[in-house]
Amino acid sequence: MASRLLFLLALLAMTCCCAVASDPSLLQDFCVADKMSQVNVNGFTCKDAKDVVAEDFFFSGLHVAANTNNKQGSVVTAANVAQIPGLNTMGISMVRIDYAPKGQNPPHTHPRATEILAGLVHFQFNYGTENAVALAALSSQNPGVITIANTVFGSEPSITDGILAKAFQVDKKTVNCIQSQF
Incomplete structure (x- = not known):
């Protein structure tokens, strides 16, 4: 009986330890962009919190x-x-x-x-x-943002008018007219 009670107390103690084991604070609350930083990362580096x-x-x-x-x-x-x-x-x-x-x-x-x-x-x-x-x-x-018309008709180098005419099922004159807008 005593060994059972000891086992249950040990199990309870391990469960409680697991339940309260956590990081007391977040790693980072916010990361305000430092646009003046010379460091190149995917996005912006963080400004010093005091700034x-x-x-x-x-x-x-x-x-x-x-x-x-x-x-x-x-x-x-x-x-x-x-x-x-x-x-x-x-x-x-x-x-x-x-x-x-x-x-x-x-x-x-x-x-x-x-x-x-x-x-x-x-x-x-x-x-x-x-x-x-x-x-x-x-x-x-x-x-x-990628605007479709700019990408298709205003690309550099340009997409040939024959390909665009076939893709959009119009004549080359129509394609040239549209391309001239870009």
Whole structure:
């Protein structure tokens, strides 16, 4: 009986030790981007904690409407680690897209992120009657952007017009006209 009790107490003691064994603090609470650092890493190195200021976590540009008077009728305002150094290592960013009536954000892809877009319903019902705004959240602090038309028709060196004509099922004259825009 005593050996059973001793065994149960030993088992209980080992269980309690495992339950309270943890790291008392996080390794890193935040890593504000040090844009002045000469060290090259994938992203930005961390600013010394004593140099961190409140402005490292603030960006005031997303509430400002952008001038959409351009070919596309849209402007993208980014809020990523370049504008908010406090986002460094968080893996997030955001953009505001302003649209003029009948404006568009051209087909594109983000090579280092996925995108969640909000606001489409608003300007589908009001299409062509007023400026509209959409917000997009991205799963990267530096998502990058590749605009499809620029990549296909404005690449250097250019893709031959015969290949583009066949791929898009148009004549070479049409391809040359589109390429001349870039």
